[in-house]
Amino acid sequence: MAILLPILAVATVVIIKKRSSIYFPLLLAFGAATLLKVALVLHEYFPTKYFKYIFIGVLLLVVGRLLVHFIRTIAFPKTQWLVKQYREAYERFLCPVCEYPIRIGPRRFLFWTRRTVNKMIVPTEQGNQEEAYTCPACGSELFGECSACHKVRHVMLPHCSHCGVGNDVSAS
Ligand SMILES: [Zn+2]
Ligand SMILES: [Zn+2]
Secondary structure (H helix, E strand, C coil): CHHHHHHHHHHHHHHHHHHCCCHHHEEEEEEECCCHHHHHHHHHHCHHHHHHHHHHHHHHHHHHHHHHHHHHHCCCCCCHHHHHHHHHHHHCCCCEEEEEEEECCCCCCCCCCCCCCCCCCCCCCCCCCCCCCCCCCCCEEEEEEEEEEECEECCCCCCHHHCCCCHHHCCC
């Protein structure tokens, strides 16, 4: 018991600290195994009657915590991560949703992919005007009117490039 409790404490701290790491499932498995071992040891020392209550209590806590986690994941998708994905897609002139090229302005008659976007030669065109644009492949609105300044803005990025007004990316 004296050995197990410190291990459990360390596992808990590590899990809480590294919760966004890609190795999180691994740590979670380690934590669960330690918890199980603690439960088994407890089982040896305490009468079954009390053990049952402790076990049910712990189980309720764990399930409750997991539910809260999943609900929050669904309600608030990782906005930071989404914005990063969208930004990189716009940088390559690709639809952030389906990667179909955003064919506007001088790129109207070109075709490219993630790999070829830097190699293509874009014809120079003077005075090209910004216009609203919807991805023809998936129907996502990529450029649209800003609700504040009524100029054309990136619909899937957090701010208008003309007036800087923000929008809620997670809602789109
Ligand atoms: Zn698309
Ligand atoms: Zn604006």
